[in-house]
Amino acid sequence: MVKRTAKRAPRRTDGLSREVIVQAAIDLLDEGGESALTLRALTLRLRTGYGAIYHHVTDKNDLLAAAADDVIARVLAGAVVAAGPREALRGVALGLFDAIDAHPWVGAELSRQPWRPALLDFYESVGRLLHALAVPERARFDAAGALVNYVLGVAAQNAARPGRGPKDTERSTGRGTDQGTGRADFLAGVAEQWSELDPGRYPFVHEAATRLREHDDRDQFLAGVDIFLAGIATLRRT
Template sequence: MATKPRRAPRRTEALSRDVIVKAAIEILDAEGEDALTLRALTVRLTTGYGAIYHHVADRGDLLAAATDDVVARLLADLVADAEPRQAPRALALGLFDAIVAHPWVGAQLNREPWRPALLDIYERVSEQLQALGVPDRALSDSASVLVSYILGVAGQNAANARALAASKMDRSAFLATVAARWSRLDPVKYPSVYKARTHLREHNDRQQFLVGVDVILAGIETVNRAGARPA
């Protein structure tokens, strides 16, 4: 006697945009951007395409919504009354860590700069620079420089981490290999790189990133103090 094929289990939890976005983030974090398809979502959420399309327009809309969600949660968690000099550092480091944890976020922010996520970052950075005394005439350029640095370095670091993971090489072994190669360089032609080899094994990406943030903030303050002086 033939048996009837088993039906897929019905979804019992109410489907919403938030539920879909959360599932999308889980797929993106676990398997990468290429793994995020509407088919993968229907399987994970045990639902049909129609239910997904009721809440999101397409895959691009879903990627953008996932990015907006990560950034919105980060900005909400930042301490509102942080000391003005520390506020941009905290935001920068939070974005750095978020992009390392969610590598697809960096790519999406650069892909669609008109989306709320990047606009909210730009506005928050601008507010923080205003609190440091940056005048309106210099605010746009100053905020753009700082945001570009944050997204560029964080995105590159995330890409390096993915490449290292794909190579199956331990980070310490990788740094040791690079240090060994730098030790064979001509110290006359590459004096700075040759000296840097001795500290490469202890290299800390987050610390170096914050050094860059501090340099940019110091430069912004110096330039604007100079600009404020009478001719």
């Protein structure tokens, strides 16, 4: 009787770098969330051994942090340098919102490690742009904190919405076919509940039910950034 052995995938023959490992980790995280990122899954994805990976990263926590840094670094690298400070600020804020929408695990990682270099670079970028917008030094710290917290909070809430799983490819823009059924069904359910509320007690919420069903998450986020920009404009006159 001939004994059959399972065929193993051939080992990679090209060089393995930290950058290649981080990108593979990002792919695994996007496909299945944090639980999908294991060293075993990574060795299978990269067709290599544990030793080769440990040569470049310390452990899973190091890999998660590096992956988050990479995503945020791309946001800052993609910022339009030629834009004025107001448009640049809108751009970096929207860039981080989109990045967390595309990579929902990033928001949780940044909350756990707010001292990560990429987030500090984002904070520094916001501070420089506020300075360029002539926000007084005494108000700059609070203004920067308010905007960064707004961006991270709304982006994380959007990424964690019900019906959104790690493999969900829907976008939050709500435009045409990009609007996934998970988001649409969830909003429709909430809007239905709002519409049934007593308009005497909840006049605004009752009236907003229709807008909730049809609103665009991305546009609403930018509206919040514009409200922030209108607010800091008053600081220059005080």
